[in-house]
Amino acid sequence: MKISIFNGNPDCNNQDFDNCLSSLAVILEKEKHELSLLQLREMEYHHCIGCLDCWVKTPGICVFKDDHVKVLRSFLSSDLVIFASPLIVGFSSALLKKAQDRLLPVILPYIDVSTGECRHYLRYGKAPVFGIIYQPEEDTDSEDLSIFTELWTRFSRNAHSKVAFVRPIQHSVQELSREIARM
Amino acid sequence: MKLLVCNGSPRGRTSNTDILLKPFLEGFEEDSQNTHETVYLNSEDGRKQAITSFVQAELILIGFPLYTDAMPGIVKEFIEALVPVKKELKQFRIMFLIHSGFSEGSHTKYIVRYLDKLSRRLGGTYLGTIRTGGTEGIKVQPAFMTQKLLTQLKIMGRLLAQTGKIDETLINKIVQRERFWKIELFFSEIMSEYMFWNPWLKKNGAFEKRFDKPLI
Structure with missing residues (x-):
């Protein structure tokens, strides 16, 4: 399986969090998964400005030519994307939220109503399964x-x-890797 | 009363959030003793200014559009910046105005729980969350389509001035319905495609490229 982990930990002094992700990455690679661990805090990343150019002017391409392209490519090529972040004021970090907002180019403006509730169609026709790792x-x-x-x-x-799983960093990484293997 | 308005739209001064806030503030300021200050969270400087104003404020409104089913990244950044000044905050009352491109109320429903909890976390009194949908086209829609909503928002602002509260009954009226019939959704899908997105794409000369997959 192709797995991407987006590390949204903004604090390089929060070693507990990064260590958890590194050990999970090591185990998953041993299990022969193809893995990419992206450190969002080391990337150049602009906030989405809501211009919608990625829908109506340059379809699929954002106005900001920053590191978000790496994240989008990783997102599109993965079977599983793990969004990882410490909880900060009750939610994922602003750093991870910023990356989440910038996923806009992978969807289309058009609306899919087949489920009885609006959502946008996907530009690339498929989406990875999500996993969530957090630190309380x-x-x-x-x-x-x-x-x-x-x-x-x-x-x-x-x-x-x-969302296939939501796990705190205290959860055993061996156990999580077994859960992922069963997916 | 002075109201601090934090506009959390990434589009700032040209946002639909501003369009929704305008009648609300008009209603609020019908009483000439009432004033407001608006700060825009879509720049580093704006967020800094907003923190300074937040610390002194007793009545606060945060408005934003729904981004990936939650608050935009800039709003989360602002929320995180409030934590270090938490002890300096006054006794404050806080409300929110949120809106989504999709018409159904079901989209904005979930973040409300977060905003309620956030208010308590910061030690404020939570007044409520005004939420509305179908706002992406609000700028280009003819007046007869938006008038009702804008009038309701004005009444909401007036009631805030009179009672110090956000009217729960009016919140529900503004949301209209959490879900729509499938036939209504189908109609709005066709409308948005042919009346909104396609003309916009054509104006930009991008219509032929609308389904492009540049990243694979």
């Missing part, structure tokens, strides 16, 4: 996790995908 904050409670999971589930619906 000191005050994270079950309400936060429910909100966080629900928002990612909603996004997966609009992206024609599904």
Whole structure:
């Protein structure tokens, strides 16, 4: 399986988080998955400005020629994309959200109503399955996790995908790799 | 009363968020004692200014369009920047105005729980979230299509001035419906394709390239 991990940890001093992802990457590579681990904080990344040029002017191409292209290519070539970020104020980091917003070129402006609820059609006809890895904050409670999971589930619906798992970094990476193998 | 308005649209001063906020603020300022300050979160400087104003504010509105079913990245960046100043915040009351391109209320429904929790996390009093859909075309739509919504928003602003609250009944009226009939969706899909997206693509000379897959 082709797997991409988007590391949305903004803090290079948060080693617990990065270590979890590196050890997961090592295990998944041992299992013969083709892996790319992208460090978003080291990338040049502009915020989406909502110009919609990637839909109506230069279809599929963003006005900003920054590192988002690497993320989009990785997204498009993967069977599984793991969105990873510490929880910050109850949600994924702004760094990861920025990358999420910039996925716009992979969808079309046109609306798919086949499920009885609007969503956009996909430009490339397919989307990877999503996995979510997070690190709880000191005050994270079950309400936060429910909100966080629900928002990612909603996004997966609009992206024609599904959330296969939502796991904290405390979850055993061996166990997670077994779960991924069963997918 | 002074209202701090944080416009969280990446389009800033040319945003649909601004169009929705305008009648709301008119309603609010019918009482001449009321004023507002608008800060735009779509630049580094704007977010910095917004933090300074947020610290002094007692009544706050954050408005934004739905991006990937949640707040735009710039709004998340702003929220994260509030944490270090949390202890300096005054006793404040906060409300939100959110909107989605799609018409159904089902899209904006989920982030509301986050905004409620966020308000409590920051120690503020949560007044509510006004949400509406079908806003992408609002600039080009004829007045008869948008008038009802803009009038409702004006009343909402007026009621805020009078009662200090966001009217729950009116919130539900503005949302209209969480889901639409399939035939309505089908109609709006065709409308948006032929009346909105295709003319825009043609104007840009990009119609033939509309299904391009440049990344593979």
